[in-house]
Amino acid sequence: MSPGGWSVGVVVPARNETATIEACLASILAAPLPAGSDLWIVVVADGCDDDTAGRARRALGARGEVVVVATGNVGAARRVGARRALDHLDQTQGRPPERTWLLTTDADSTVPGAWIEAHLGHADAGAEGVAGTVAVASFSEHPTSVPDRFAAEYVLHPDGTHPHVHGANLGARADAYVAVGGWAPLRTGEDHDLWNRLRAGGAALVTTIEAPVTTSGRRTGRAPSGFAARLLELAPAPVAVEAPDLVGSWRAATTSTPSSHRETSTSRPSAAAPPPSGGPRSPPSLAVTSPWGGSPKPTPARARSWRRRADRRPLARPWACGRRSTPPTWCAPNAPDTASGSPGPRASAPVPASSTPPS
Template sequence: MMTPWHIAIVIPARDEEELLPRCLRSILTAIAFLPANVTSDVVVVADQSADSTFALASETLRHAGVVVETDAGCVGSARSLGARLSLDRSNVPTARCWLANTDADCEVPETWLVDQLVWAEAGYAAVAGIIDVDSFEEHNKAVPERFRLSYLLHPDGTHPHVHGANLGVRADAYLLAGGWQDLATAEDHDLWCRLRLAGQNHIADARLRVLTSGRRIGRAPLGFAGALSAHNELVI
């Protein structure tokens, strides 16, 4: 009989007191949708946070997870710390431990974890989902359409995007690929590429969708916020 799955949700956060509670509430709802034999853990990494991120995360999670602090100032390092702690806290073999990654400014759907488990049970080592924007209020009126038109989705339900905000990976494959690197940006593309080079079975599923903040100034340099903001400058 196979060991039941354990899912660890890893969330880096820097000065996210405004949006982190929404994220964690959605995570806890998604956990409630998991089968009874699937265990879970949430690890929030407060990275150089000067606001109440740590306290809010601790209060919201209570016994559902743990919050740690770091002064790395680097999203790749924060994700790596979160994954390492998740594995230390796990009691299952790495082949039955799934690392579900998102960001503190995101909101996940209630079936987010269940949907990832479907791919895990099918033998996939990693799955990349897509993102949508919660609000475009900080942008000019042309940006929503420009974003939709530029965000490519294939007719077969796959896509070319990789977001640390919506990326699941089996722990043994994660370790084999070398894990998160200490990168301030594009750490998600880097890991995805190394998973592919390691021959790990992976898939990009457009049905796996999370909402992310539409803010113009993000936490990571050259991250999604910057790419979204660039649509304001286009001249047609």
């Protein structure tokens, strides 16, 4: 370590983090500092409508400050916090930017005890930017397959390096940070943007698996397309289940006929032979081919209907029943026989004109 020590500024953006901000700040304050180094923490309460700012002030005491903004932009919030931290360290410590280290983490995260020392160890070795890793505190809000998929995707190289960049575990030397313009006001991806500009500016960058930061595995994050959104992408896609076509199945079942129930013949039964002359007339054959197969069977209901029709007799003429006083002129058979003086074959006794027809 350099005998002059380091000025260390830690920036924590927060939005409605009353449940986690105290644990986050407690872990930072508990991390030991190298001898001769100083620490200043800046919490940027961005658009909070809860007691995040109040809890942060009580937790920090005299070792930090809370800045209240309403940007709704994590990149802009980190930029405000970095500016306040640099100003405070410059005014109170007076160290040059080459001996000032800016760290950043998230309000839903906790840092390990060796976090600050691990970053400053690389800074003493000449690093101008350090990107660390994260570990998920809990996957309880995700499907059971997500932890394995996260472990398989989260690549860590055998030499202790990795390809990841997280705003929850990122540090840069003050002069390199200022040289590339600092944090950009991006709603998401601000950490990758700063890292890429440091690389493009020729800064000495280090990725390390030392001192990983533990972050929440919540499903709803504060930055769109941030770490929480990435965890959601690891969940298996829901399987589309097509609803059964109940109406179509019902129609098919009611309109189709199994092969065993189809008629074996479509020919109609032949008419019965006429009876001998003078013999009794019998009803025609009413046997039909059974739709269920087998030999033809009679149809009793149809036979009874035929008998009813055969037994019908002509109804008496209405004028023969007393409903009319005289038959119509066109009905000659019911007129009186003038030759014999007798009534016609179906005529009954004449009904007086004054009589009332029966009801």
